[in-house]
Amino acid sequence: MQRSRLFPTVSVLSVSHLLNDMYSNYLPQMLPFLVVLIPGFTVTQAAVLVSIFTISSSFAQPFFGYLFDGRNKGWIFNLGTVWMAALLAAAGIIHSFPLLVLVSALAGLGTAAFHPQASTLVSNAAGEHKAVVLSAFIASGNLGFALSPLILIPLFQAYGLSATVYTLVPGALVAVLLLFFTPRPAPGTGIRPGLSQAVRSLRNAAGELGVLVGVIALRSVAYTGMLAILPLYFKAQQLSNIASSHLLTIMLVSGAVGGIIGGLISDYYGRKRLIAGSLILATPLFLGFLFTHGTASMVLLGLAGATLMSNFSVTVVTAQEAIPDNKALAAGLSMGFAGGLGALLVIPVGAVGDAAGLGTAVTILFLLPLAAGLLALFLRSRPSARSQRLQTATGSAVAR
Numbered sequence: 001m002q003r004s005r006l007f008p009t010v011s012v013l014s015v016s017h018l019l020n021d022m023y024s025n026y027l028p029q030m031l032p033f034l035v036v037l038i039p040g041f042t043v044t045q046a047a048v049l050v051s052i053f054t055i056s057s058s059f060a061q062p063f064f065g066y067l068f069d070g071r072n073k074g075w076i077f078n079l080g081t082v083w084m085a086a087l088l089a090a091a092g093i094i095h096s097f098p099l100l101v102l103v104s105a106l107a108g109l110g111t112a113a114f115h116p117q118a119s120t121l122v123s124n125a126a127g128e129h130k131a132v133v134l135s136a137f138i139a140s141g142n143l144g145f146a147l148s149p150l151i152l153i154p155l156f157q158a159y160g161l162s163a164t165v166y167t168l169v170p171g172a173l174v175a176v177l178l179l180f181f182t183p184r185p186a187p188g189t190g191i192r193p194g195l196s197q198a199v200r201s202l203r204n205a206a207g208e209l210g211v212l213v214g215v216i217a218l219r220s221v222a223y224t225g226m227l228a229i230l231p232l233y234f235k236a237q238q239l240s241n242i243a244s245s246h247l248l249t250i251m252l253v254s255g256a257v258g259g260i261i262g263g264l265i266s267d268y269y270g271r272k273r274l275i276a277g278s279l280i281l282a283t284p285l286f287l288g289f290l291f292t293h294g295t296a297s298m299v300l301l302g303l304a305g306a307t308l309m310s311n312f313s314v315t316v317v318t319a320q321e322a323i324p325d326n327k328a329l330a331a332g333l334s335m336g337f338a339g340g341l342g343a344l345l346v347i348p349v350g351a352v353g354d355a356a357g358l359g360t361a362v363t364i365l366f367l368l369p370l371a372a373g374l375l376a377l378f379l380r381s382r383p384s385a386r387s388q389r390l391q392t393a394t395g396s397a398v399a400r
Helices: 003-024 026-037 045-059 062-070 075-092 097-126 130-159 159-182 195-204 206-236 243-271 269-290 293-307 314-322 327-344 346-356 358-376 384-400
Strands: none
Touching: 003 026, 003 075, 003 097, 003 130, 003 159, 003 206, 026 045, 026 075, 026 159, 026 206, 045 062, 045 097, 045 206, 045 327, 045 346, 045 384, 062 075, 062 097, 062 327, 075 097, 075 159, 075 293, 097 206, 097 314, 130 243, 130 314, 130 346, 195 206, 206 243, 206 269, 206 293, 206 314, 206 327, 206 346, 206 358, 243 269, 243 293, 243 314, 269 358, 269 384, 293 314, 314 327, 327 346, 346 358
């Protein structure tokens, strides 16, 4: 894609990503209100709702990624967010836990349809600056996560969960943006990699992808678990819903900023160093937040969120570099499948919260980034993007 098309393409996709991920952080904002509406609502049930959404959205992404690689199934991509918005809007008027589980699972398919195609379009537009541009795109999603508690909790506090019907509007806006303002491949130009080719790519990169999936899964347990359990933990600490939303926003906004910084750092020092170093550093920062108070506690939470999420886009690029002929599939594996594996483990962490207390569950979540960082030390080392550009420039100069 020409550089002149880079900014408008990435801008439209980033705005769409921001709105899409507002919905991805929708259910955690409902949990304190569901405690009141559904008698006997437990921490485990809260973890189930958030996890089932994450699991369905995650495990479906490789399928959508395979579907999108050269197949031009844009209509699914266009409608994914509005599908999710409609189902989550309906969740506000459902007071049956089994029905909420079903709605959560179906809603997750909407974001699963969005992410592989969107990240591939951004990656194709970015040229040789993939980590930085993809970081900006992913940071917009993290910003949407961060805005979700700031917007939804005051809305629910003022009007109750019946106000969820009004949240359908941003989803409709995303459908319009994607339909009219994103690039479409010319007919007949799509390369249609078959299933055998995709399997061969996965087999050839199995070792590296296995370690990467493990790293992302551990990070996902921590991140998804925090989204599900921290609001309940803050409520148990006698914080108001508004104060809780401010703390979550600090963590998530910092994560968005950290994602951009992480992309820049990985460009200079390599993917592996950034992934391992940031995850190892996140644990002491989270524990520092847990055992401090006041301004120091908020600063540490912000730094912890930044380090935890600084490697998010870098892991996506690492997966795409491992299987470069199946970029949407790689995005689905790294942003989706691996995250789904992690989300499965959030449910037992919720059970620990019921049995041993929310403080114990939160401490476990804060220790998991350290385990992910240590596992990341086994990733394959590649030259940094900056050194590759310098080598290319040097080779071109010699050739002239």
